[in-house]
Amino acid sequence: xxxxxxxxxGVLLGGMYAxxxxxxxxxxxxxxxxxxxxxxxxxxxxxxxVSLAGVLPVGNIGLIVVIVPIAVAIGWALQTFILxxxxxxxxxxxxxxTFGLSIALQNLMLEVWSADTRSLPNSGIASESFQIGPIYxxxxxxxxxxxxxxxxxxxxxxMRYTRFGRxxxxxxxxxxxxxxxxxxxxxxxxxxxxxxxxxxxxxxxxAALRATVSPSDGSxxxxxxxxxxxxxxxxxxxxxxxxxMVLGVAQAIGLRVDPGLGILFGHLxxxxxxxxxxxxxxxxxx
Amino acid sequence: xxxxxxxxxxxxxxxxxxxxxxFGIDMELHEGEVISLIGANGAGKSxxxxxxxxxxxVAPEMVRYDGEAVGGTPAHRMVRRGIAMVPEGRRLFVGxxxxxxxxxxxxxxxxPEDEGQWTRERLFELFPILxxxxxxxxxxxxxxxxxxxxxxRALLCQPRVLLCDEISLGLAPKVIxxxxxxxxxxxxxxxxxxxxxxxVSLAREASNRLYCMLEGRITLTxxxxxxxxxxxxxxxxxxxxAVA
Numbered sequence: 001x002x003x004x005x006x007x008x009x010g011v012l013l014g015g016m017y018a019x020x021x022x023x024x025x026x027x028x029x030x031x032x033x034x035x036x037x038x039x040x041x042x043x044x045x046x047x048x049x050v051s052l053a054g055v056l057p058v059g060n061i062g063l064i065v066v067i068v069p070i071a072v073a074i075g076w077a078l079q080t081f082i083l084x085x086x087x088x089x090x091x092x093x094x095x096x097x098t099f100g101l102s103i104a105l106q107n108l109m110l111e112v113w114s115a116d117t118r119s120l121p122n123s124g125i126a127s128e129s130f131q132i133g134p135i136y137x138x139x140x141x142x143x144x145x146x147x148x149x150x151x152x153x154x155x156x157x158x159m160r161y162t163r164f165g166r167x168x169x170x171x172x173x174x175x176x177x178x179x180x181x182x183x184x185x186x187x188x189x190x191x192x193x194x195x196x197x198x199x200x201x202x203x204x205x206x207a208a209l210r211a212t213v214s215p216s217d218g219s220x221x222x223x224x225x226x227x228x229x230x231x232x233x234x235x236x237x238x239x240x241x242x243x244x245m246v247l248g249v250a251q252a253i254g255l256r257v258d259p260g261l262g263i264l265f266g267h268l269x270x271x272x273x274x275x276x277x278x279x280x281x282x283x284x285x286x
Numbered sequence: 287x288x289x290x291x292x293x294x295x296x297x298x299x300x301x302x303x304x305x306x307x308x309f310g311i312d313m314e315l316h317e318g319e320v321i322s323l324i325g326a327n328g329a330g331k332s333x334x335x336x337x338x339x340x341x342x343x344v345a346p347e348m349v350r351y352d353g354e355a356v357g358g359t360p361a362h363r364m365v366r367r368g369i370a371m372v373p374e375g376r377r378l379f380v381g382x383x384x385x386x387x388x389x390x391x392x393x394x395x396x397x398p399e400d401e402g403q404w405t406r407e408r409l410f411e412l413f414p415i416l417x418x419x420x421x422x423x424x425x426x427x428x429x430x431x432x433x434x435x436x437x438x439r440a441l442l443c444q445p446r447v448l449l450c451d452e453i454s455l456g457l458a459p460k461v462i463x464x465x466x467x468x469x470x471x472x473x474x475x476x477x478x479x480x481x482x483x484x485x486v487s488l489a490r491e492a493s494n495r496l497y498c499m500l501e502g503r504i505t506l507t508x509x510x511x512x513x514x515x516x517x518x519x520x521x522x523x524x525x526x527x528a529v530a
Contacts, residue, residue: 163393170379170390176341177377182365182394182443235381 005135006256007249012138014248015145016210018241019203020221021228022151023196025240029229030159031172031192033083034095037102038225039218041078041197044105045071045204046213050118060120064205071201072194079193084186088175102218109215117212126209144206148241151199156237168192227270233280242281246273290353292317292478293338293369293447298348298357300337307333309502315447315478320469322481322489322510325499326522331482332374334499335449338480339371340364351447368396370445374452374482376436378424384435385420391442402444403475409438412468430461437465441472448472451482466492486518500524 020042027033048070049063056066082101086093120126128139159165171178171185178185207213207221224247231246232239247266254265273281291314301307307330315321323331336342338349340361349357351367359367370391379387388406392399399405410417413434419427424435433453440448454462469492472479483489490496490510498506498521506513506521 166382166386166390166393169382169386173379173381174377176361177373177379178390179341179361180339180365180371180373180377181391181439182362183390184360184362 001134002256003253006252008135008137009141010249010252011245012141012145012248013252014245015141015148016203016206017224017228017248018148018152018244019144019199019206020225021232021240021244022148022155022237023199023203024225024229025232025237026155026192026196028226029234029236029240030168031087031189032091033087033193034091034098035083036095036098036222037078037105037218038098038200039220039222040102040105040109041071041074041218042200042204042207042221043213043215043218044109045074045201046208047109047113047118047215049205049208050120050213051113053120060209061125061205063120064202067205068198068201071204072198075194075197075200076190078197079190080186083193084189087189106215106218113215115214115216117214118208119212120205120208122209140206140210144210147202147206148244151202152237152241155195155199159237164188164191224266227266230280231270231273233283236280236282239280239282246281289316291315291350292352293480294350295334295338296348296350298334298337298344300333300342300344300348302333302342307502308337311499311502311504313497313504315480317446317478318473318476319495320473320479320481320493321495321497322483322493323497323499324483324486324489324518324522327484328501329499330502331499332451333502335371335451335480335482339369339449362394365394365443365445366396368444368446369449370440370443370447371449372433372436372440372451372453374455376429376432378432378435378439380425381423383421383423384416384427387424387435387439388442391439395442395444396446397444399442402442403477404438404441404444406438406442409441412471413438430457430464433457433461433465437468441477445477447478447480449480449482452484453481454483454485454488462488486515486522498522 024038027035045067049067052063052066053060058065082097083094086097126140129136130139159169167183167188170181171183171188175185228243228247229240232243246269250269251262251266255262294314295311298311299306299308311334325331333342337344340359344357346355346357351369379390395402415431416434416438419431424432453465466488469479481489481493493510496508496510496513497504498518500521506517
Protein backbone atom coordinates (compact mmCIF):
# COMPACT_ATOMS: atom_id res chain seq x y z
CA UNK A 1 0.00 0.00 0.00
CA UNK A 2 2.90 2.26 0.81
CA UNK A 3 4.17 1.76 -2.74
CA UNK A 4 0.80 2.37 -4.33
CA UNK A 5 0.68 5.61 -2.40
CA UNK A 6 4.18 6.47 -3.65
CA UNK A 7 3.12 5.89 -7.24
CA UNK A 8 0.00 8.03 -6.86
CA UNK A 9 1.95 10.84 -5.22
CA GLY A 10 4.58 10.45 -7.96
CA VAL A 11 2.00 10.84 -10.71
CA LEU A 12 0.67 13.95 -8.99
CA LEU A 13 4.19 15.36 -8.69
CA GLY A 14 4.62 14.46 -12.36
CA GLY A 15 1.66 16.72 -13.13
CA MET A 16 3.64 19.66 -11.74
CA TYR A 17 6.73 18.64 -13.71
CA ALA A 18 4.63 18.30 -16.85
CA UNK A 19 3.67 21.96 -16.51
CA UNK A 20 7.38 22.87 -16.36
CA UNK A 21 8.16 20.52 -19.24
CA UNK A 22 5.50 21.48 -21.80
CA UNK A 23 7.09 24.81 -22.66
CA UNK A 24 10.44 23.04 -22.84
CA UNK A 25 8.95 20.39 -25.15
CA UNK A 26 7.90 23.17 -27.50
CA UNK A 27 11.14 25.18 -27.37
CA UNK A 28 13.75 22.47 -26.97
CA UNK A 29 11.92 19.44 -28.36
CA UNK A 30 10.37 21.07 -31.41
CA UNK A 31 12.26 24.31 -32.09
CA UNK A 32 15.62 23.02 -30.80
CA UNK A 33 16.26 26.20 -28.85
CA UNK A 34 18.07 25.53 -25.58
CA UNK A 35 16.60 27.96 -23.10
CA UNK A 36 18.75 27.84 -19.98
CA UNK A 37 16.62 30.59 -18.43
CA UNK A 38 13.48 28.39 -18.55
CA UNK A 39 13.44 27.72 -14.80
CA UNK A 40 14.46 31.25 -13.86
CA UNK A 41 11.64 32.75 -15.91
CA UNK A 42 9.24 30.49 -14.04
CA UNK A 43 10.64 31.56 -10.66
CA UNK A 44 10.38 35.18 -11.76
CA UNK A 45 6.71 34.66 -12.61
CA UNK A 46 6.16 32.92 -9.24
CA UNK A 47 7.71 35.84 -7.38
CA UNK A 48 5.63 38.33 -9.33
CA UNK A 49 2.58 36.26 -8.38
CA VAL A 50 3.62 36.30 -4.69
CA SER A 51 4.06 40.07 -4.81
CA LEU A 52 0.73 40.63 -6.52
CA ALA A 53 -1.16 38.38 -4.10
CA GLY A 54 -3.10 40.50 -1.67
CA VAL A 55 -2.63 43.57 -3.85
CA LEU A 56 -5.05 42.34 -6.48
CA PRO A 57 -8.52 41.24 -5.42
CA VAL A 58 -8.53 38.06 -7.52
CA GLY A 59 -7.70 35.39 -4.97
CA ASN A 60 -4.69 33.12 -5.24
CA ILE A 61 -5.80 30.79 -8.01
CA GLY A 62 -7.25 33.83 -9.75
CA LEU A 63 -3.71 35.19 -10.10
CA ILE A 64 -3.45 32.89 -13.12
CA VAL A 65 -5.55 35.39 -15.07
CA VAL A 66 -2.92 38.05 -14.42
CA ILE A 67 0.27 36.00 -14.54
CA VAL A 68 -0.40 34.09 -17.77
CA PRO A 69 -0.76 37.27 -19.90
CA ILE A 70 2.44 38.63 -18.31
CA ALA A 71 4.13 35.32 -19.15
CA VAL A 72 2.91 35.44 -22.74
CA ALA A 73 4.31 38.96 -23.10
CA ILE A 74 7.66 37.90 -21.59
CA GLY A 75 7.83 34.91 -23.96
CA TRP A 76 7.06 37.01 -27.00
CA ALA A 77 9.67 39.61 -26.02
CA LEU A 78 12.26 36.93 -25.22
CA GLN A 79 11.94 35.45 -28.70
CA THR A 80 11.58 38.71 -30.59
CA PHE A 81 14.37 40.68 -28.96
CA ILE A 82 16.86 37.98 -27.97
CA LEU A 83 16.34 34.51 -29.43
CA UNK A 84 15.36 35.47 -32.99
CA UNK A 85 18.72 37.21 -33.28
CA UNK A 86 20.72 34.15 -32.34
CA UNK A 87 18.59 31.24 -33.55
CA UNK A 88 20.01 29.21 -36.42
CA UNK A 89 21.53 25.89 -37.33
CA UNK A 90 24.06 26.30 -34.53
CA UNK A 91 22.50 25.77 -31.08
CA UNK A 92 25.41 27.37 -29.23
CA UNK A 93 24.50 31.10 -29.59
CA UNK A 94 21.01 30.61 -28.12
CA UNK A 95 22.50 28.53 -25.32
CA UNK A 96 25.00 31.24 -24.44
CA UNK A 97 22.43 34.03 -24.69
CA THR A 98 19.96 32.28 -22.39
CA PHE A 99 22.73 31.24 -20.00
CA GLY A 100 23.60 34.91 -19.64
CA LEU A 101 19.94 35.76 -19.24
CA SER A 102 19.64 33.10 -16.54
CA ILE A 103 22.46 34.62 -14.47
CA ALA A 104 21.11 38.13 -14.97
CA LEU A 105 17.60 37.08 -13.96
CA GLN A 106 18.80 35.29 -10.82
CA ASN A 107 20.72 38.34 -9.68
CA LEU A 108 17.88 40.67 -10.55
CA MET A 109 15.51 38.53 -8.51
CA LEU A 110 17.94 38.48 -5.56
CA GLU A 111 18.08 42.27 -5.74
CA VAL A 112 14.32 42.73 -5.84
CA TRP A 113 13.03 39.88 -3.68
CA SER A 114 16.14 38.91 -1.62
CA ALA A 115 17.05 35.28 -1.04
CA ASP A 116 14.07 34.52 1.21
CA THR A 117 11.79 31.65 0.31
CA ARG A 118 8.27 32.78 -0.39
CA SER A 119 4.99 31.21 -1.30
CA LEU A 120 1.40 32.13 -1.98
CA PRO A 121 -0.67 31.96 1.20
CA ASN A 122 -2.85 28.85 1.49
CA SER A 123 -6.34 29.67 0.43
CA GLY A 124 -8.02 26.45 1.45
CA ILE A 125 -7.59 24.66 -1.85
CA ALA A 126 -3.87 24.22 -1.31
CA SER A 127 -4.45 22.29 1.90
CA GLU A 128 -7.65 20.41 1.10
CA SER A 129 -7.55 16.71 0.46
CA PHE A 130 -9.85 13.78 -0.02
CA GLN A 131 -9.61 10.12 0.76
CA ILE A 132 -9.71 7.19 -1.65
CA GLY A 133 -9.67 3.99 0.40
CA PRO A 134 -6.70 4.26 2.71
CA ILE A 135 -4.92 6.88 0.56
CA TYR A 136 -5.17 10.62 0.99
CA UNK A 137 -4.94 12.75 -2.14
CA UNK A 138 -4.41 16.51 -2.14
CA UNK A 139 -6.91 18.56 -4.10
CA UNK A 140 -4.35 21.03 -5.48
CA UNK A 141 -2.06 18.35 -6.98
CA UNK A 142 -5.08 16.78 -8.66
CA UNK A 143 -6.04 20.15 -10.17
CA UNK A 144 -2.42 20.60 -11.32
CA UNK A 145 -2.42 17.15 -12.92
CA UNK A 146 -5.72 17.76 -14.70
CA UNK A 147 -4.48 21.13 -16.00
CA UNK A 148 -1.28 19.49 -17.24
CA UNK A 149 -3.27 16.75 -18.98
CA UNK A 150 -5.61 19.20 -20.69
CA UNK A 151 -2.72 21.47 -21.71
CA UNK A 152 -0.78 18.53 -23.16
CA UNK A 153 -3.77 17.36 -25.18
CA UNK A 154 -4.47 20.88 -26.36
CA UNK A 155 -0.89 21.65 -27.31
CA UNK A 156 -0.53 18.31 -29.11
CA UNK A 157 -3.69 19.01 -31.11
CA UNK A 158 -2.49 22.52 -31.95
CA MET A 159 0.81 21.12 -33.23
CA ARG A 160 -0.92 18.49 -35.33
CA TYR A 161 -3.98 20.12 -36.75
CA THR A 162 -3.59 23.88 -36.89
CA ARG A 163 -1.99 26.21 -39.36
CA PHE A 164 0.26 27.48 -36.58
CA GLY A 165 1.37 23.96 -35.64
CA ARG A 166 2.21 23.00 -39.20
CA UNK A 167 4.05 26.26 -39.77
CA UNK A 168 6.07 25.80 -36.59
CA UNK A 169 7.02 22.22 -37.39
CA UNK A 170 7.98 23.30 -40.91
CA UNK A 171 10.13 26.17 -39.61
CA UNK A 172 11.77 23.84 -37.08
CA UNK A 173 12.54 21.27 -39.81
CA UNK A 174 14.03 23.78 -42.27
CA UNK A 175 13.74 27.49 -41.50
CA UNK A 176 14.74 28.71 -44.95
CA UNK A 177 12.48 26.26 -46.78
CA UNK A 178 9.61 27.32 -44.51
CA UNK A 179 10.21 30.95 -45.50
CA UNK A 180 10.19 29.84 -49.16
CA UNK A 181 6.77 28.32 -48.50
CA UNK A 182 5.38 31.54 -47.06
CA UNK A 183 5.95 30.95 -43.35
CA UNK A 184 7.37 33.93 -41.45
CA UNK A 185 9.74 32.01 -39.16
CA UNK A 186 10.41 34.86 -36.76
CA UNK A 187 6.77 35.60 -36.15
CA UNK A 188 5.85 31.95 -35.72
CA UNK A 189 8.78 31.42 -33.32
CA UNK A 190 7.70 34.45 -31.29
CA UNK A 191 4.19 33.01 -31.01
CA UNK A 192 5.55 29.61 -30.02
CA UNK A 193 7.77 31.01 -27.28
CA UNK A 194 4.87 33.15 -26.06
CA UNK A 195 2.82 29.94 -25.70
CA UNK A 196 5.71 28.09 -24.03
CA UNK A 197 6.28 30.81 -21.43
CA UNK A 198 2.51 31.33 -21.08
CA UNK A 199 2.21 27.72 -19.89
CA UNK A 200 5.07 28.45 -17.52
CA UNK A 201 2.94 31.26 -16.08
CA UNK A 202 0.32 28.73 -15.07
CA UNK A 203 3.01 26.47 -13.62
CA UNK A 204 4.45 29.44 -11.70
CA UNK A 205 1.21 30.13 -9.84
CA UNK A 206 0.73 26.45 -9.00
CA ALA A 207 4.36 26.08 -7.91
CA ALA A 208 4.02 29.02 -5.52
CA LEU A 209 0.77 27.60 -4.13
CA ARG A 210 2.21 24.13 -3.72
CA ALA A 211 5.57 24.94 -2.20
CA THR A 212 8.02 27.77 -1.67
CA VAL A 213 10.12 29.56 -4.26
CA SER A 214 13.34 31.53 -4.00
CA PRO A 215 15.47 33.22 -6.67
CA SER A 216 17.98 30.36 -6.95
CA ASP A 217 15.39 27.57 -7.48
CA GLY A 218 15.24 27.94 -11.24
CA SER A 219 18.03 25.55 -12.14
CA UNK A 220 16.31 22.57 -10.50
CA UNK A 221 13.12 23.20 -12.48
CA UNK A 222 15.25 23.55 -15.62
CA UNK A 223 16.83 20.13 -15.04
CA UNK A 224 13.46 18.45 -14.39
CA UNK A 225 12.01 19.96 -17.55
CA UNK A 226 15.03 18.89 -19.62
CA UNK A 227 14.90 15.38 -18.20
CA UNK A 228 11.18 15.02 -18.83
CA UNK A 229 11.52 16.11 -22.47
CA UNK A 230 14.47 13.81 -23.11
CA UNK A 231 12.91 10.80 -21.33
CA UNK A 232 9.74 11.31 -23.36
CA UNK A 233 11.44 11.87 -26.70
CA UNK A 234 12.39 15.07 -28.49
CA UNK A 235 9.57 16.61 -30.45
CA UNK A 236 6.79 14.64 -28.77
CA UNK A 237 4.37 16.66 -26.63
CA UNK A 238 2.78 13.61 -25.03
CA UNK A 239 6.29 12.26 -24.57
CA UNK A 240 7.10 15.21 -22.32
CA UNK A 241 3.96 14.49 -20.28
CA UNK A 242 4.90 10.84 -19.96
CA UNK A 243 8.51 11.76 -19.14
CA UNK A 244 7.25 13.98 -16.35
CA MET A 245 5.24 11.08 -14.93
CA VAL A 246 8.28 8.78 -15.06
CA LEU A 247 10.37 11.42 -13.32
CA GLY A 248 7.70 12.13 -10.68
CA VAL A 249 7.13 8.46 -9.88
CA ALA A 250 10.87 7.74 -9.71
CA GLN A 251 11.37 10.61 -7.26
CA ALA A 252 8.40 9.57 -5.12
CA ILE A 253 9.61 5.99 -4.93
CA GLY A 254 13.12 7.17 -4.09
CA LEU A 255 11.68 9.31 -1.30
CA ARG A 256 10.01 6.23 0.20
CA VAL A 257 13.25 4.29 0.13
CA ASP A 258 15.07 7.08 1.89
CA PRO A 259 14.02 10.72 2.27
CA GLY A 260 17.38 11.79 0.84
CA LEU A 261 17.14 9.67 -2.30
CA GLY A 262 14.15 11.17 -4.10
CA ILE A 263 15.86 13.54 -6.49
CA LEU A 264 18.74 11.13 -7.06
CA PHE A 265 16.29 8.39 -8.11
CA GLY A 266 14.85 10.73 -10.69
CA HIS A 267 18.28 11.40 -12.16
CA LEU A 268 19.13 7.69 -12.13
CA UNK A 269 16.00 6.81 -14.09
CA UNK A 270 16.91 9.58 -16.53
CA UNK A 271 20.38 8.07 -16.99
CA UNK A 272 18.85 4.61 -17.37
CA UNK A 273 16.57 5.86 -20.17
CA UNK A 274 19.50 7.62 -21.84
CA UNK A 275 21.53 4.41 -21.73
CA UNK A 276 18.83 2.04 -22.95
CA UNK A 277 16.57 4.17 -25.15
CA UNK A 278 18.37 7.43 -25.91
CA UNK A 279 15.74 8.55 -28.44
CA UNK A 280 13.14 8.65 -25.65
CA UNK A 281 10.01 6.65 -24.87
CA UNK A 282 7.68 8.19 -27.44
CA UNK A 283 10.15 8.94 -30.23
CA UNK A 284 9.04 7.84 -33.68
CA UNK A 285 10.86 4.80 -34.98
CA UNK A 286 13.25 5.48 -37.81
CA UNK B 287 7.60 39.38 -76.41
CA UNK B 288 6.08 42.77 -75.73
CA UNK B 289 4.74 44.52 -72.63
CA UNK B 290 6.22 44.78 -69.18
CA UNK B 291 7.86 41.63 -67.94
CA UNK B 292 6.27 40.05 -64.87
CA UNK B 293 9.70 39.62 -63.30
CA UNK B 294 12.91 41.40 -64.19
CA UNK B 295 16.29 42.15 -62.69
CA UNK B 296 18.28 45.32 -63.33
CA UNK B 297 22.04 45.38 -62.88
CA UNK B 298 21.61 42.94 -60.03
CA UNK B 299 24.67 42.52 -57.86
CA UNK B 300 24.61 39.93 -55.12
CA UNK B 301 26.60 37.55 -53.02
CA UNK B 302 27.33 36.34 -49.54
CA UNK B 303 28.71 38.99 -47.21
CA UNK B 304 31.90 40.40 -48.68
CA UNK B 305 31.97 37.83 -51.43
CA UNK B 306 30.33 39.13 -54.61
CA UNK B 307 28.96 36.34 -56.76
CA UNK B 308 26.74 38.22 -59.22
CA PHE B 309 27.76 41.16 -61.40
CA GLY B 310 25.09 43.29 -63.07
CA ILE B 311 22.60 40.65 -64.07
CA ASP B 312 19.79 41.86 -66.36
CA MET B 313 17.08 39.36 -66.96
CA GLU B 314 13.42 39.42 -67.78
CA LEU B 315 10.59 36.95 -67.65
CA HIS B 316 7.30 37.56 -69.43
CA GLU B 317 3.91 36.17 -68.57
CA GLY B 318 3.48 32.56 -69.68
CA GLU B 319 7.13 32.22 -70.59
CA VAL B 320 9.71 29.64 -69.55
CA ILE B 321 13.27 30.86 -69.38
CA SER B 322 16.15 28.63 -68.48
CA LEU B 323 19.33 29.61 -66.78
CA ILE B 324 22.30 27.39 -67.48
CA GLY B 325 25.90 27.49 -66.39
CA ALA B 326 28.59 25.44 -64.73
CA ASN B 327 28.80 24.80 -61.00
CA GLY B 328 29.59 28.04 -59.20
CA ALA B 329 28.40 30.26 -62.06
CA GLY B 330 25.95 31.92 -59.69
CA LYS B 331 22.65 30.40 -60.81
CA SER B 332 21.39 29.44 -57.37
CA UNK B 333 22.71 32.68 -55.89
CA UNK B 334 20.73 34.53 -58.53
CA UNK B 335 17.48 32.74 -57.63
CA UNK B 336 18.08 33.35 -53.94
CA UNK B 337 18.75 37.04 -54.58
CA UNK B 338 15.56 37.42 -56.58
CA UNK B 339 13.55 35.57 -53.94
CA UNK B 340 14.66 37.69 -51.01
CA UNK B 341 16.88 35.07 -49.39
CA UNK B 342 20.00 37.19 -50.00
CA UNK B 343 20.15 40.96 -49.60
CA VAL B 344 19.80 43.12 -52.73
CA ALA B 345 18.70 46.71 -53.35
CA PRO B 346 14.97 47.24 -54.03
CA GLU B 347 15.38 48.53 -57.60
CA MET B 348 17.41 45.51 -58.66
CA VAL B 349 14.34 43.25 -58.78
CA ARG B 350 11.00 44.29 -60.23
CA TYR B 351 7.94 42.11 -60.00
CA ASP B 352 4.60 43.05 -61.55
CA GLY B 353 5.84 46.62 -62.05
CA GLU B 354 7.03 47.13 -58.46
CA ALA B 355 10.53 47.30 -57.01
CA VAL B 356 10.66 44.28 -54.67
CA GLY B 357 14.39 43.54 -54.26
CA GLY B 358 15.23 42.38 -50.75
CA THR B 359 11.63 41.67 -49.73
CA PRO B 360 11.72 38.64 -47.39
CA ALA B 361 10.88 35.33 -49.07
CA HIS B 362 7.68 34.72 -47.11
CA ARG B 363 6.26 38.02 -48.43
CA MET B 364 7.35 37.15 -51.97
CA VAL B 365 5.23 34.00 -51.67
CA ARG B 366 2.16 36.08 -50.81
CA ARG B 367 2.85 38.25 -53.84
CA GLY B 368 3.02 35.26 -56.13
CA ILE B 369 6.56 33.95 -56.41
CA ALA B 370 7.34 30.40 -55.33
CA MET B 371 10.43 28.27 -55.46
CA VAL B 372 11.35 24.62 -55.79
CA PRO B 373 14.68 24.72 -53.96
CA GLU B 374 17.74 22.74 -54.86
CA GLY B 375 17.82 19.50 -52.90
CA ARG B 376 14.02 19.68 -52.39
CA ARG B 377 14.24 20.87 -48.76
CA LEU B 378 11.02 19.21 -47.66
CA PHE B 379 9.81 19.32 -44.06
CA VAL B 380 11.17 16.15 -42.49
CA GLY B 381 8.96 14.58 -39.84
CA UNK B 382 5.79 15.72 -41.59
CA UNK B 383 3.61 13.75 -43.99
CA UNK B 384 3.27 14.39 -47.72
CA UNK B 385 -0.06 16.11 -47.21
CA UNK B 386 1.19 18.17 -44.27
CA UNK B 387 4.04 19.43 -46.45
CA UNK B 388 1.45 20.50 -49.00
CA UNK B 389 -0.77 22.10 -46.39
CA UNK B 390 2.01 24.39 -45.16
CA UNK B 391 1.96 25.91 -48.65
CA UNK B 392 -1.83 26.09 -48.75
CA UNK B 393 -1.82 27.84 -45.35
CA UNK B 394 0.40 30.61 -46.70
CA UNK B 395 -0.56 30.77 -50.37
CA UNK B 396 -1.32 33.85 -52.47
CA UNK B 397 -4.88 32.59 -52.91
CA PRO B 398 -6.97 30.06 -50.98
CA GLU B 399 -6.88 26.55 -52.43
CA ASP B 400 -10.44 26.75 -53.80
CA GLU B 401 -9.75 30.00 -55.65
CA GLY B 402 -6.34 29.12 -57.06
CA GLN B 403 -5.33 27.10 -60.09
CA TRP B 404 -3.78 24.34 -58.02
CA THR B 405 -5.52 22.02 -55.62
CA ARG B 406 -4.30 18.88 -53.90
CA GLU B 407 -6.78 16.96 -56.03
CA ARG B 408 -5.29 18.27 -59.27
CA LEU B 409 -1.75 17.50 -58.13
CA PHE B 410 -2.76 13.99 -57.05
CA GLU B 411 -4.03 13.50 -60.59
CA LEU B 412 -0.74 14.71 -62.02
CA PHE B 413 1.29 12.63 -59.58
CA PRO B 414 -0.94 9.65 -58.66
CA ILE B 415 1.74 8.12 -56.44
CA LEU B 416 1.41 11.07 -54.06
CA UNK B 417 -2.25 10.27 -53.42
CA UNK B 418 -1.20 6.81 -52.31
CA UNK B 419 1.53 8.17 -50.05
CA UNK B 420 -0.26 11.25 -48.76
CA UNK B 421 -0.24 10.11 -45.14
CA UNK B 422 3.34 8.86 -45.14
CA UNK B 423 6.22 10.81 -43.66
CA UNK B 424 8.19 12.58 -46.34
CA UNK B 425 11.41 10.71 -45.53
CA UNK B 426 9.80 7.41 -46.65
CA UNK B 427 9.54 8.60 -50.28
CA UNK B 428 12.04 8.07 -53.09
CA UNK B 429 14.00 11.01 -54.49
CA UNK B 430 11.72 11.35 -57.50
CA UNK B 431 8.59 11.24 -55.36
CA UNK B 432 10.08 13.83 -53.03
CA UNK B 433 10.74 16.08 -56.01
CA UNK B 434 7.07 15.74 -56.95
CA UNK B 435 6.11 16.84 -53.45
CA UNK B 436 8.53 19.78 -53.66
CA UNK B 437 6.94 20.89 -56.94
CA UNK B 438 3.45 20.37 -55.55
CA ARG B 439 4.33 22.40 -52.47
CA ALA B 440 5.55 25.29 -54.62
CA LEU B 441 2.50 25.15 -56.90
CA LEU B 442 0.10 25.17 -53.96
CA CYS B 443 1.46 28.62 -53.13
CA GLN B 444 -0.53 29.53 -56.30
CA PRO B 445 2.44 31.33 -57.84
CA ARG B 446 2.47 33.57 -60.88
CA VAL B 447 6.21 32.96 -61.14
CA LEU B 448 7.82 29.64 -60.31
CA LEU B 449 11.56 29.41 -59.67
CA CYS B 450 12.94 25.90 -60.15
CA ASP B 451 16.44 25.18 -58.91
CA GLU B 452 17.98 22.04 -60.43
CA ILE B 453 14.85 19.92 -60.31
CA SER B 454 16.50 17.14 -62.30
CA LEU B 455 19.49 16.77 -60.01
CA GLY B 456 20.12 13.23 -58.83
CA LEU B 457 17.01 11.74 -60.46
CA ALA B 458 16.68 8.84 -62.91
CA PRO B 459 16.12 9.89 -66.56
CA LYS B 460 12.63 8.40 -66.58
CA VAL B 461 11.63 10.41 -63.52
CA ILE B 462 13.17 13.56 -65.02
CA UNK B 463 11.02 13.16 -68.12
CA UNK B 464 7.96 12.63 -65.95
CA UNK B 465 8.65 15.84 -64.04
CA UNK B 466 9.49 17.93 -67.09
CA UNK B 467 6.32 16.69 -68.78
CA UNK B 468 4.21 18.76 -66.40
CA UNK B 469 5.94 22.08 -67.14
CA UNK B 470 3.60 22.88 -70.09
CA UNK B 471 0.67 22.28 -67.78
CA UNK B 472 2.12 24.80 -65.32
CA UNK B 473 2.55 27.51 -67.95
CA UNK B 474 -0.94 26.75 -69.29
CA UNK B 475 -2.21 27.59 -65.81
CA UNK B 476 -0.73 31.06 -66.26
CA UNK B 477 2.48 30.61 -64.33
CA UNK B 478 5.81 31.75 -65.76
CA UNK B 479 8.86 29.65 -64.98
CA UNK B 480 12.54 30.31 -64.36
CA UNK B 481 14.37 27.04 -64.77
CA UNK B 482 17.87 26.61 -63.42
CA UNK B 483 19.30 23.54 -65.06
CA UNK B 484 22.68 21.91 -65.57
CA UNK B 485 21.52 19.65 -68.37
CA VAL B 486 21.84 21.96 -71.37
CA SER B 487 19.74 19.99 -73.84
CA LEU B 488 16.97 19.57 -71.29
CA ALA B 489 17.07 23.31 -70.60
CA ARG B 490 16.85 24.13 -74.33
CA GLU B 491 13.93 21.83 -74.95
CA ALA B 492 11.90 23.02 -71.99
CA SER B 493 12.33 26.79 -72.39
CA ASN B 494 11.38 29.64 -74.73
CA ARG B 495 14.49 31.63 -73.99
CA LEU B 496 17.79 30.82 -72.43
CA TYR B 497 20.39 32.67 -70.40
CA CYS B 498 23.86 31.31 -69.91
CA MET B 499 25.90 32.36 -66.89
CA LEU B 500 29.62 32.26 -66.30
CA GLU B 501 31.35 33.49 -63.16
CA GLY B 502 28.45 35.68 -62.09
CA ARG B 503 27.78 37.29 -65.46
CA ILE B 504 25.36 36.60 -68.30
CA THR B 505 27.47 35.47 -71.26
CA LEU B 506 24.74 34.51 -73.71
CA THR B 507 21.04 35.01 -74.16
CA UNK B 508 18.50 34.35 -76.89
CA UNK B 509 15.61 32.19 -78.04
CA UNK B 510 16.34 28.60 -77.03
CA UNK B 511 15.80 27.26 -80.56
CA UNK B 512 18.09 29.79 -82.25
CA UNK B 513 21.17 29.30 -80.13
CA UNK B 514 23.66 26.80 -81.49
CA UNK B 515 25.42 24.25 -79.36
CA UNK B 516 28.77 25.89 -80.18
CA UNK B 517 27.59 29.26 -78.91
CA UNK B 518 26.44 27.61 -75.72
CA UNK B 519 29.72 25.76 -75.29
CA UNK B 520 31.63 29.02 -75.68
CA UNK B 521 29.39 30.88 -73.26
CA UNK B 522 29.26 28.01 -70.79
CA UNK B 523 32.99 27.42 -70.46
CA UNK B 524 34.29 30.86 -71.44
CA UNK B 525 35.53 31.89 -74.90
CA UNK B 526 37.98 29.76 -76.82
CA UNK B 527 39.48 27.75 -74.02
CA ALA B 528 36.41 25.52 -74.13
CA VAL B 529 36.81 21.81 -73.77
CA ALA B 530 38.92 20.30 -76.47
